[in-house]
Amino acid sequence: MKKSNYYWLAAGIVLIAANLRLPITMIPPLLPWFKTNLGFPTSLSGVLTTIPLLIFALLSPLVARWGVRRGNVPVLLAALAVMTIGGFLRIIPSSAVLIGGTILVGIGIAGGNVLLPAVIQEYFPLKTAVLTSLYTTTMGVVAALGTGVAAPLAQGTNLALSMGTLTCITLLAFLVWLGAFLKTPRKRPQPPLKSSSKTEKSSSLWGQPLTWMIAFYFGSQSLLYYSLLTWLPSYWLQAGFSAGLTGILATVFQLSGMPLSLITPLIARTKAGMYGIVLFVGASFVVGLACLVSFQQNFAVNLILAFLMGSAPAAAFALAIVFFQRKTVNITETVQMSGIAQSCGYLLAAVGPTLTGLVKGCTNSWGLIFGAYVVLAFLEALIGFLIIGHRPLKIRA
Known part of the structure; x- marks a missing residue:
């Protein structure tokens, strides 16, 4: 494959990563406009962030199967097309269309979540750590920036223009990935295995203890991240901080993970590095959560705690991606592992x-x-240590 084709793929990977959280994180700041402009009930506001997460859980195994059979690059292109359509549909001033568009966006993001780690491993086997760093960092940076600019854009212009502007990032990702698709040599889709159902079951990652350990590790960091993202602002307001100070703390929580997203895949090249990351994640969660109640009204301390609790899930997420790649021995198993772990x-x-x-x-x-x-963080660290000590899976001879 020509060198220029790899540039298309690398640019596409970064742009796809930019869209894996942005369509979700841009929604909460715009909720007041949804209520005013669309009459969207406040009681249903959480649905707009919960819908994509449920779709990820339901579709991740199916996306993995499609990627194996049809090829990761074309399936990702289809996912981006669905995400782009859904994103622009959400501009239409209708609550029903808003929910429908969010469902399509969730379907599209599910494709990127599952297949992007495998694409990196498939086309950049010698640059896996670097591309994974760019992928996880871009995802977090763009999500945080989207959260920060969505409301000012809506206030300065209108809701439709704000959402349309941010959705153009999805359109750009689709166009670049279309270029990558056209320039990438086609690979033959893998036909369904002709083996018996018993053989298929025995060769499946679903029956492997390591699969469930990685699924638990990914799931625990996801639960802690999204729970803290949702409820920490309410806790800080209840503790007596003003809306302005709470906004600062919430911003620090989101942005503090950027350095860890960048360096974690690089550190995780060695087993010692992976152990260090697991220890850092566990300690940051435990210290941050344990000290929250003790230092309720101390802004400086809460600033440090927000930094620790924001760094931990970013490092854990990046390490989970490394687990997908390092604990499997071929692209097919990487895709399947990614699908199972992200579903759970x-x-x-x-x-x-x-x-x-x-x-x-x-x-x-x-x-x-x-x-x-705190208990969940302890369990996450324990499982992380067990994963690192486990040999990579070798399912098929």
Whole structure:
């Protein structure tokens, strides 16, 4: 394949990564406009962020199968087309169309979430760490910037222009990936295996303990990240911080993970580096959560805690991507592992914020909630150590 073709693929990978969180994180700041312009009920606001997470959980295994059979590059192109259509549909001033467009966006993101790690490993086997760093960092940076500019854009212009401007990033990703698709040599789709159902079951990653350990690791970091992203602002407001200071703390929480997203795949090239990352993630979660209740009204301390709790899930997410790549021995298994782990992970992520709200409503105790998070962080670290010590899977002879 020509060198220029790799540039198209690399640019496409970065642009796809830019769209894996942005369509979700841009929504919460725009909720007041949805209520005013569309009459969208406040009680249903959480649906707009929960829908994509549930779709990720449901479709990830199917996307993995499609990628194996049809090829990762064409399936990603189809996913981007669906995401672009859904994004522009959300501009139409209708609550029903908004929900429908969000469903399409979720379908598109599911494709990128599952297949992008495998594409990196397939086409850049010697640059996996570097491309994974760019992928995870771009995803976080663009998501944070989108969160910051969505509301000012809507206030300065209107809701449709704000959403349309941010959706143009998805359109750009589609166009660049179309170029990559046209320049990338076609690979023959893999036909379904002709082996018996028993053989298929025995060769499946679903029956491997390592698969479930990686799924738990990905799921626990997803649950902690989305739960904290949803509820930390409410906690800080209740603790007595002003809306302005709460906004600063929430911004630090989102942006603090950027350096870790960049360096984690590079550090994780060695087993010692992976152990260090797992230890850092566990310690950051435990210290951050344990100290929240003790230093409720100290802004400086909460600033540090926000930094720690924002860094931890970013490092854990990047390490989970490394696990997909390093604990499998071929592209097919990487795609399957990614699909299974993300299916379970995003199901937990969808449940986490809702369950946190129910516990808060029933007990009115942040201490109980943060204590449960600490236990989960301990378990996540333990499972992380076990994953690192486990040999890569070798399913098929």
